[in-house]
Amino acid sequence: MIEPLVERAQRGDAAALEELLGQVAPSVRRFGMRMCRNPADADDALQDTLLGIATHLGEFAGRSSFTSWVFTLTRTACARRRRGMKNRPAESDDQLALHADVAAGPEERVSDGELAEALGTALASLSEEHSEVIHLRDVEGLTAAEAADALGITVDALKSRLHRARAAMRDALQPLLEPRAMPRREGCPDVVSLWSRKLEGELDAKVCADIEAHIAVCPACGSACSSLRRALGACRSAGQEPVDAALQERIRGAVKSILARNLIS
Ligand SMILES: [Zn+2]
Incomplete structure (x- = not known):
């Protein structure tokens, strides 16, 4: 269950926030890959989404489910990146x-x-x-x-x-x-x-x-x-699908850098 973790993170529990970000990261990356359609943008969208969660978690009021909110953030992040690339043909x-x-x-x-x-x-x-x-x-x-x-x-x-x-x-x-x-x-x-x-x-x-x-x-x-x-x-x-080792490493790096930025601000 993700909700208790959300509540703890909202109360300022740093370990809970880290666990929360780690838990949602693989889904965010997968969805980012689908929506951004290239790994570099998907990585950026992952960063943006995790940062968005860490920064705005206090404002998340639970009107939608936490998962819905997270995917909304990812969609926005991908849309920002893809602007202007709309007409790129699908290579499939x-x-x-x-x-x-x-x-x-x-x-x-x-x-x-x-x-x-x-x-x-x-x-x-x-x-x-x-x-x-x-x-x-x-x-x-x-x-x-x-x-x-x-x-x-x-x-x-x-x-x-x-x-x-x-x-x-x-x-x-x-x-x-x-x-x-x-x-x-x-x-x-x-x-x-x-x-x-x-x-x-x-x-x-x-x-x-x-x-x-x-x-x-x-x-x-x-x-x-x-x-x-x-x-x-x-x-x-x-x-x-289990997250492969290289991706896991990138996700860990993303979570770490978000937590570091969050502690500073
Ligand atoms: Zn028939």
Whole structure:
């Protein structure tokens, strides 16, 4: 639980602040990497976010969740860095096509490693709006309410954006996950979006049962749903990936320098 740590840090407990910064840093760095799209800017955004937490923690009133607040700071830091670079093309389509080629052989199964790599490329190819909503909800595991807070939108808006984003993610991964996808038949429901709504608890039991019945007999929709499920599983794994040693070192350095600056001011 992060909240008791927040309270202790707010009361001026330096050890609690250090622990708090250390705990949030890996998620901040991952989200920064997604939003800034290059390691140097992600490192800067990490510094800014940790500094923002250390400096403004006293003003954090708990109206949103602490996690939402932290991601808001990171978004702002990345937006500052990326201003003027908006039209830089995403460099991902070729790579994705490459993966699709590799996996196109009959019976060939996509390994988790391949999928993880392709997922990074796929998320980078999505619009910023879609990429960030998936990152917060499906990679970092924020609740819909927390993610909505971090993005400054309503929960309803968050959910509809999420459904579109997940569909776009599945489309981007389709060449890899469903190299020989069958066309949907006339009258097939929009199963990917429906499945996403089911995950967000927006469908009643009858509708859920109907979709599952359709998926069971329709290979095209079954394959679409299973590729979405596989993609979401890869998102969760990406959010739990252990931080590598070099990154850990950078995070430690960032926390230390923030604490030193904070003690001086
Ligand atoms: Zn169907």
